[in-house]
Amino acid sequence: MEDKQLSYDESMKLINSMIGKAKKSYVTKGIAAIVWGVLIVLCSLVTWAEIRYDFDPGFDVWMLLLIALVPQIYFAIKERKQKKFTSYEEETAAYVWTAFAISIFITSYYNSKYGNDTNSYTSLIMILYGIPTFITGGMVKFRPMITGGIICWVLAIVSISTGNDIDMLLMAACGLFAWVIPGIILWNRNKKRQAENGI
Protein backbone atom coordinates (compact mmCIF):
# COMPACT_ATOMS: atom_id res chain seq x y z
CA MET A 1 0.00 0.00 0.00
CA GLU A 2 1.30 3.44 -0.95
CA ASP A 3 0.74 6.93 0.40
CA LYS A 4 -1.45 8.10 -2.48
CA GLN A 5 -4.47 10.42 -2.57
CA LEU A 6 -7.83 8.73 -2.92
CA SER A 7 -11.14 9.49 -4.59
CA TYR A 8 -14.17 9.65 -2.26
CA ASP A 9 -15.38 6.29 -3.48
CA GLU A 10 -11.96 4.69 -3.00
CA SER A 11 -11.80 6.12 0.54
CA MET A 12 -15.14 4.58 1.51
CA LYS A 13 -14.16 1.22 0.01
CA LEU A 14 -10.83 1.29 1.85
CA ILE A 15 -12.50 2.10 5.19
CA ASN A 16 -14.99 -0.77 4.78
CA SER A 17 -12.27 -3.18 3.68
CA MET A 18 -9.96 -2.40 6.64
CA ILE A 19 -12.81 -2.61 9.19
CA GLY A 20 -13.77 -5.96 7.62
CA LYS A 21 -10.15 -7.22 7.86
CA ALA A 22 -9.99 -6.26 11.54
CA LYS A 23 -13.29 -8.02 12.30
CA LYS A 24 -12.17 -11.19 10.51
CA SER A 25 -8.94 -11.22 12.51
CA TYR A 26 -10.82 -11.93 15.74
CA VAL A 27 -10.51 -15.71 15.76
CA THR A 28 -10.83 -18.04 18.68
CA LYS A 29 -9.81 -21.66 18.24
CA GLY A 30 -12.59 -23.06 20.38
CA ILE A 31 -10.27 -25.30 22.46
CA ALA A 32 -11.24 -23.70 25.78
CA ALA A 33 -14.96 -24.11 25.00
CA ILE A 34 -14.51 -27.78 24.01
CA VAL A 35 -12.43 -28.66 27.12
CA TRP A 36 -14.85 -26.90 29.48
CA GLY A 37 -17.94 -28.32 27.74
CA VAL A 38 -16.63 -31.91 27.68
CA LEU A 39 -15.84 -31.71 31.41
CA ILE A 40 -19.32 -30.39 32.26
CA VAL A 41 -20.87 -33.24 30.21
CA LEU A 42 -18.56 -35.83 31.82
CA CYS A 43 -19.05 -34.63 35.41
CA SER A 44 -22.83 -34.38 34.94
CA LEU A 45 -23.06 -37.92 33.51
CA VAL A 46 -20.90 -39.37 36.29
CA THR A 47 -23.05 -37.58 38.90
CA TRP A 48 -26.18 -38.91 37.15
CA ALA A 49 -24.74 -42.46 37.36
CA GLU A 50 -23.92 -41.87 41.05
CA ILE A 51 -27.55 -40.94 41.79
CA ARG A 52 -29.21 -43.49 39.50
CA TYR A 53 -27.06 -46.57 40.11
CA ASP A 54 -25.56 -45.71 43.49
CA PHE A 55 -22.21 -45.64 41.76
CA ASP A 56 -19.25 -44.17 43.69
CA PRO A 57 -16.16 -43.01 41.76
CA GLY A 58 -14.33 -42.53 45.09
CA PHE A 59 -13.80 -38.79 44.72
CA ASP A 60 -15.77 -35.63 43.95
CA VAL A 61 -15.86 -35.71 40.17
CA TRP A 62 -16.54 -31.93 39.98
CA MET A 63 -12.98 -31.39 41.27
CA LEU A 64 -11.95 -32.22 37.68
CA LEU A 65 -13.11 -28.70 36.76
CA LEU A 66 -10.36 -27.28 39.00
CA ILE A 67 -7.74 -29.59 37.45
CA ALA A 68 -8.95 -28.51 34.00
CA LEU A 69 -7.93 -24.94 34.84
CA VAL A 70 -4.27 -25.96 34.24
CA PRO A 71 -4.62 -26.75 30.49
CA GLN A 72 -7.06 -23.80 30.15
CA ILE A 73 -4.44 -21.40 31.53
CA TYR A 74 -1.76 -23.04 29.32
CA PHE A 75 -3.84 -22.53 26.15
CA ALA A 76 -4.75 -18.97 27.18
CA ILE A 77 -1.05 -18.05 27.64
CA LYS A 78 -0.16 -19.72 24.32
CA GLU A 79 -2.91 -17.80 22.46
CA ARG A 80 -1.86 -14.57 24.17
CA LYS A 81 1.75 -15.00 23.00
CA GLN A 82 0.58 -15.30 19.38
CA LYS A 83 -1.89 -12.42 19.57
CA LYS A 84 -1.02 -9.26 17.68
CA PHE A 85 -4.02 -7.15 18.65
CA THR A 86 -6.72 -6.79 21.30
CA SER A 87 -10.30 -6.43 20.16
CA TYR A 88 -13.05 -4.68 22.11
CA GLU A 89 -15.09 -7.91 21.97
CA GLU A 90 -12.31 -9.92 23.63
CA GLU A 91 -11.93 -7.41 26.43
CA THR A 92 -15.66 -7.34 27.13
CA ALA A 93 -15.86 -11.16 26.92
CA ALA A 94 -13.06 -11.45 29.52
CA TYR A 95 -15.10 -9.32 31.96
CA VAL A 96 -18.28 -11.30 31.28
CA TRP A 97 -16.59 -14.71 31.86
CA THR A 98 -14.78 -13.44 34.98
CA ALA A 99 -18.16 -12.29 36.34
CA PHE A 100 -19.54 -15.75 35.51
CA ALA A 101 -16.69 -17.56 37.31
CA ILE A 102 -17.11 -15.36 40.40
CA SER A 103 -20.89 -15.87 40.38
CA ILE A 104 -20.50 -19.67 40.13
CA PHE A 105 -18.01 -19.62 43.03
CA ILE A 106 -20.25 -17.47 45.26
CA THR A 107 -23.35 -19.53 44.39
CA SER A 108 -21.50 -22.79 45.26
CA TYR A 109 -20.27 -21.31 48.53
CA TYR A 110 -23.74 -19.99 49.43
CA ASN A 111 -25.33 -23.35 48.61
CA SER A 112 -22.82 -25.32 50.67
CA LYS A 113 -23.18 -22.95 53.62
CA TYR A 114 -26.94 -22.37 53.78
CA GLY A 115 -28.93 -24.48 51.41
CA ASN A 116 -27.23 -27.58 50.09
CA ASP A 117 -30.40 -28.05 48.03
CA THR A 118 -28.95 -29.81 44.97
CA ASN A 119 -32.18 -29.54 43.00
CA SER A 120 -32.57 -25.76 43.04
CA TYR A 121 -28.79 -25.31 42.90
CA THR A 122 -28.61 -27.16 39.54
CA SER A 123 -31.33 -24.91 38.07
CA LEU A 124 -29.47 -21.82 39.28
CA ILE A 125 -26.20 -23.03 37.76
CA MET A 126 -27.92 -23.64 34.41
CA ILE A 127 -29.35 -20.10 34.48
CA LEU A 128 -25.80 -18.81 35.13
CA TYR A 129 -24.41 -20.96 32.25
CA GLY A 130 -26.82 -19.26 29.86
CA ILE A 131 -25.76 -15.68 30.68
CA PRO A 132 -22.10 -15.50 29.45
CA THR A 133 -22.83 -17.89 26.58
CA PHE A 134 -25.70 -15.75 25.27
CA ILE A 135 -23.81 -12.45 25.71
CA THR A 136 -20.60 -13.74 24.06
CA GLY A 137 -22.57 -15.24 21.16
CA GLY A 138 -24.43 -11.96 20.62
CA MET A 139 -21.24 -9.88 20.85
CA VAL A 140 -19.36 -11.83 18.17
CA LYS A 141 -22.55 -12.60 16.17
CA PHE A 142 -22.06 -16.35 16.62
CA ARG A 143 -25.48 -17.99 16.40
CA PRO A 144 -24.55 -21.43 17.88
CA MET A 145 -23.54 -19.73 21.17
CA ILE A 146 -26.67 -17.56 21.26
CA THR A 147 -28.74 -20.72 20.76
CA GLY A 148 -26.65 -22.54 23.39
CA GLY A 149 -27.38 -19.78 25.93
CA ILE A 150 -31.12 -19.94 25.22
CA ILE A 151 -31.08 -23.77 25.52
CA CYS A 152 -29.44 -23.45 28.98
CA TRP A 153 -32.32 -21.22 30.15
CA VAL A 154 -34.99 -23.49 28.67
CA LEU A 155 -33.38 -26.52 30.36
CA ALA A 156 -33.12 -24.53 33.62
CA ILE A 157 -36.91 -24.01 33.49
CA VAL A 158 -37.44 -27.73 32.77
CA SER A 159 -35.15 -28.66 35.68
CA ILE A 160 -37.39 -26.82 38.15
CA SER A 161 -39.90 -29.65 37.90
CA THR A 162 -37.52 -32.62 37.52
CA GLY A 163 -35.57 -34.71 40.03
CA ASN A 164 -31.83 -34.61 40.76
CA ASP A 165 -30.96 -37.44 38.35
CA ILE A 166 -32.75 -35.87 35.37
CA ASP A 167 -31.25 -32.47 36.32
CA MET A 168 -27.80 -33.96 35.77
CA LEU A 169 -28.78 -35.10 32.26
CA LEU A 170 -30.11 -31.61 31.57
CA MET A 171 -26.83 -30.15 32.87
CA ALA A 172 -24.92 -32.45 30.48
CA ALA A 173 -27.13 -31.18 27.63
CA CYS A 174 -26.27 -27.59 28.66
CA GLY A 175 -22.54 -28.39 28.40
CA LEU A 176 -23.08 -29.97 25.00
CA PHE A 177 -25.16 -27.15 23.46
CA ALA A 178 -23.48 -24.17 25.15
CA TRP A 179 -19.84 -25.18 24.69
CA VAL A 180 -19.02 -28.51 23.01
CA ILE A 181 -20.99 -27.92 19.77
CA PRO A 182 -20.08 -24.19 19.38
CA GLY A 183 -16.45 -25.10 20.26
CA ILE A 184 -16.30 -27.79 17.55
CA ILE A 185 -17.80 -25.35 15.00
CA LEU A 186 -15.14 -22.74 15.95
CA TRP A 187 -12.40 -25.39 15.78
CA ASN A 188 -13.49 -26.46 12.27
CA ARG A 189 -13.79 -22.84 11.10
CA ASN A 190 -10.29 -22.12 12.35
CA LYS A 191 -8.87 -25.22 10.63
CA LYS A 192 -10.59 -24.20 7.37
CA ARG A 193 -9.23 -20.63 7.69
CA GLN A 194 -5.71 -21.95 8.32
CA ALA A 195 -5.97 -24.24 5.27
CA GLU A 196 -7.17 -21.31 3.11
CA ASN A 197 -4.32 -19.09 4.31
CA GLY A 198 -1.77 -21.90 4.05
CA ILE A 199 -0.87 -21.67 7.76
Place this chain on the structure above:
Amino acid sequence: MEFKDLDPILHSQLRLAIVSLLISVKEAEFTFIKEKTNATAGNLSVQLNKLKEVEYVEITKQFKYNYPQTLCKITRKGIDAFEQYVNALQSYMRPG
Protein backbone atom coordinates in the same frame (compact mmCIF):
# COMPACT_ATOMS: atom_id res chain seq x y z
CA MET B 1 -25.20 21.55 -0.42
CA GLU B 2 -22.45 22.42 2.02
CA PHE B 3 -19.18 20.58 1.39
CA LYS B 4 -16.89 19.96 4.32
CA ASP B 5 -13.12 19.93 3.87
CA LEU B 6 -11.56 16.50 4.05
CA ASP B 7 -8.85 16.13 6.69
CA PRO B 8 -5.57 16.00 4.67
CA ILE B 9 -3.99 13.77 7.31
CA LEU B 10 -6.62 11.09 6.82
CA HIS B 11 -7.14 11.62 3.09
CA SER B 12 -4.18 9.44 2.15
CA GLN B 13 -4.36 5.73 1.41
CA LEU B 14 -2.04 4.28 4.03
CA ARG B 15 -2.94 6.65 6.88
CA LEU B 16 -6.65 6.07 6.27
CA ALA B 17 -6.07 2.29 6.23
CA ILE B 18 -4.17 2.49 9.55
CA VAL B 19 -6.87 4.58 11.25
CA SER B 20 -9.69 2.37 9.86
CA LEU B 21 -7.93 -0.68 11.31
CA LEU B 22 -7.26 0.95 14.68
CA ILE B 23 -10.84 2.21 15.01
CA SER B 24 -12.01 -1.43 15.00
CA VAL B 25 -9.66 -2.74 17.71
CA LYS B 26 -8.59 -1.65 21.18
CA GLU B 27 -4.89 -1.77 20.26
CA ALA B 28 -2.72 -3.46 17.66
CA GLU B 29 0.92 -4.39 17.18
CA PHE B 30 2.98 -2.77 14.45
CA THR B 31 3.34 -6.20 12.76
CA PHE B 32 -0.46 -6.65 12.67
CA ILE B 33 -0.94 -3.30 10.91
CA LYS B 34 1.90 -4.11 8.51
CA GLU B 35 0.33 -7.48 7.68
CA LYS B 36 -3.16 -6.05 7.09
CA THR B 37 -2.07 -3.00 5.07
CA ASN B 38 0.68 -4.75 3.05
CA ALA B 39 2.84 -1.67 3.62
CA THR B 40 6.61 -1.71 3.97
CA ALA B 41 7.96 -1.32 7.52
CA GLY B 42 9.67 1.97 6.61
CA ASN B 43 6.61 3.58 5.01
CA LEU B 44 4.35 2.37 7.81
CA SER B 45 6.71 3.85 10.40
CA VAL B 46 6.70 7.23 8.66
CA GLN B 47 2.89 7.34 8.38
CA LEU B 48 2.39 6.19 11.97
CA ASN B 49 4.70 8.96 13.16
CA LYS B 50 2.66 11.52 11.18
CA LEU B 51 -0.49 10.24 12.88
CA LYS B 52 1.28 10.40 16.23
CA GLU B 53 2.42 14.01 15.64
CA VAL B 54 -1.20 15.14 15.17
CA GLU B 55 -2.19 13.03 18.21
CA TYR B 56 -4.51 10.72 16.28
CA VAL B 57 -2.55 7.66 17.40
CA GLU B 58 -0.65 6.68 20.56
CA ILE B 59 2.46 4.54 20.12
CA THR B 60 3.92 2.52 22.99
CA LYS B 61 7.19 0.62 22.76
CA GLN B 62 7.67 -2.20 25.26
CA PHE B 63 8.94 -5.75 25.67
CA LYS B 64 6.68 -8.81 25.42
CA TYR B 65 8.22 -12.17 26.35
CA ASN B 66 11.72 -10.66 25.85
CA TYR B 67 10.92 -9.35 22.34
CA PRO B 68 10.45 -5.66 21.46
CA GLN B 69 6.85 -4.77 20.72
CA THR B 70 5.32 -1.61 19.26
CA LEU B 71 1.69 -1.10 20.21
CA CYS B 72 -0.58 1.39 18.44
CA LYS B 73 -3.86 2.74 19.70
CA ILE B 74 -6.25 5.34 18.31
CA THR B 75 -6.83 8.40 20.55
CA ARG B 76 -10.10 10.25 21.29
CA LYS B 77 -8.87 13.00 18.92
CA GLY B 78 -8.25 10.35 16.25
CA ILE B 79 -11.75 8.88 16.68
CA ASP B 80 -13.33 12.35 16.36
CA ALA B 81 -11.25 13.12 13.25
CA PHE B 82 -12.23 9.78 11.69
CA GLU B 83 -15.94 10.40 12.38
CA GLN B 84 -15.74 13.88 10.86
CA TYR B 85 -13.88 12.47 7.85
CA VAL B 86 -16.55 9.79 7.25
CA ASN B 87 -19.35 12.37 7.65
CA ALA B 88 -17.62 14.67 5.15
CA LEU B 89 -17.16 11.80 2.69
CA GLN B 90 -20.82 10.88 2.99
CA SER B 91 -21.89 14.47 2.32
CA TYR B 92 -19.77 14.51 -0.86
CA MET B 93 -21.16 11.21 -2.06
CA ARG B 94 -24.81 11.87 -1.27
CA PRO B 95 -26.78 12.38 -4.52
CA GLY B 96 -28.41 15.80 -5.14
